[in-house]
Amino acid sequence: MKKFIFSLLPIFMVAALCMCLTSCGGGDDDGDLTSGGPQAQQNGNDNNGQNNGENGGANNLQIPKHIMNPLTLEAIGNGVITYQNRGFYDAYYMIDNGEAHIISPDTNAEIPVSAGQKVTLWGNNVTCYNPVTHLCSNINCTAEFYAYGNVMSLLNGSTEISREYAFAGLFADATTLRSHPVKYLLLPATKLSDHCYYGMFKNCTGLTRVPNLPATTLASYCYHSMFSGCSKLTTAPELPATELASWCYTGMFYNCDALIAAPELPATELTFACYSSMFYSCDNLIVAPELPAATLAQSCYSGMFYECTKLNYVKCLATDMSAENCTGNWLYYVASTGTFVKATGTDWSGKTSASGIPTGWTVTTASN
Numbered sequence: 001m002k003k004f005i006f007s008l009l010p011i012f013m014v015a016a017l018c019m020c021l022t023s024c025g026g027g028d029d030d031g032d033l034t035s036g037g038p039q040a041q042q043n044g045n046d047n048n049g050q051n052n053g054e055n056g057g058a059n060n061l062q063i064p065k066h067i068m069n070p071l072t073l074e075a076i077g078n079g080v081i082t083y084q085n086r087g088f089y090d091a092y093y094m095i096d097n098g099e100a101h102i103i104s105p106d107t108n109a110e111i112p113v114s115a116g117q118k119v120t121l122w123g124n125n126v127t128c129y130n131p132v133t134h135l136c137s138n139i140n141c142t143a144e145f146y147a148y149g150n151v152m153s154l155l156n157g158s159t160e161i162s163r164e165y166a167f168a169g170l171f172a173d174a175t176t177l178r179s180h181p182v183k184y185l186l187l188p189a190t191k192l193s194d195h196c197y198y199g200m201f202k203n204c205t206g207l208t209r210v211p212n213l214p215a216t217t218l219a220s221y222c223y224h225s226m227f228s229g230c231s232k233l234t235t236a237p238e239l240p241a242t243e244l245a246s247w248c249y250t251g252m253f254y255n256c257d258a259l260i261a262a263p264e265l266p267a268t269e270l271t272f273a274c275y276s277s278m279f280y281s282c283d284n285l286i287v288a289p290e291l292p293a294a295t296l297a298q299s300c301y302s303g304m305f306y307e308c309t310k311l312n313y314v315k316c317l318a319t320d321m322s323a324e325n326c327t328g329n330w331l332y333y334v335a336s337t338g339t340f341v342k343a344t345g346t347d348w349s350g351k352t353s354a355s356g357i358p359t360g361w362t363v364t365t366a367s368n
Helices: 009-013
Strands: 056-058 071-075 079-085 091-095 100-103 107-113 118-123 138-141 145-150 313-316 339-342 362-365
Touching: 071 079, 071 138, 079 091, 079 118, 091 107, 100 107
Parallel strands: 313 339, 339 362
Antiparallel strands: 056 100, 071 118, 071 145, 079 107, 079 138, 091 100, 091 118
16 A cells, blocks of 8 residues: 655644545536626625525525636536535535525535536635634535636635635545536636645546646645545646745645656755655656756655656756755655766765665766
């Protein structure tokens, strides 16, 4: 049995915070990229779509006008969508642009849907996580379903993520989630918070395409375990970030068995454990992304390609590897032969095979 091993185990102290799991199924329309989504007519409600009623119908409640392209769940088969609202404020849903319903804080909405029906979700929260109960909101489905549209509709259409764990575990263990052939799930925020996407799609085993991640400045743990266990994912999103944070990419693609292409990693200034276990056990990854950083940080590459059994090409331009555990077991159990491209004058002889250059690999020097 494969184990998710880090050199620094305290990260697991927070893993339990995003394990709110339920089964569900559903959808709503107007969530494609060319549509603004349903427009709000408040009919007496304020612009945040708030309503003081209990769970259930709210006939005069509509999606606020400023929330464009809201998060939409579309049922592929008949089933039940479950949304666990763990935020401090109300969330709302509509089926096929019909009557709006309120999901009060710390309650679950079980929404029966038929194939083709669409459930639109929005809310007034600043995070989908409750720091008192340490529970995260979760979407799941008893039938196969699509998710598309802007996930920020759950945060009242905000353009920034300001609170930690905002979307942590949101689709965790949603094994029935599928990627829509032409519509996309949007995660447009460029200002992130600590743990904001932690484990967001963990174990979504039917996901084949993932959202773009446009942020160039990251926050601690922001993408930690985000796609862990997404076993059908073949390609990764572009990762343009150049300002990293501690643990930001740790375990991001852990056990993504089908991943064959890694994203470019352009950052040249690294941080504590930033890439640790990032591609752990990606069995079909053959070529590592180029690693341009000259100076390594503590545990930055620790376990990065651990058990990537087909990996046979690495280009690492590091010249200063004095930081503690910077490459600890990073190439453990990779292909028995391969090519390692190193920077001119860099001496790897002081590192063991799994923590340095694997035995049996050909070593070449990068040309400038």
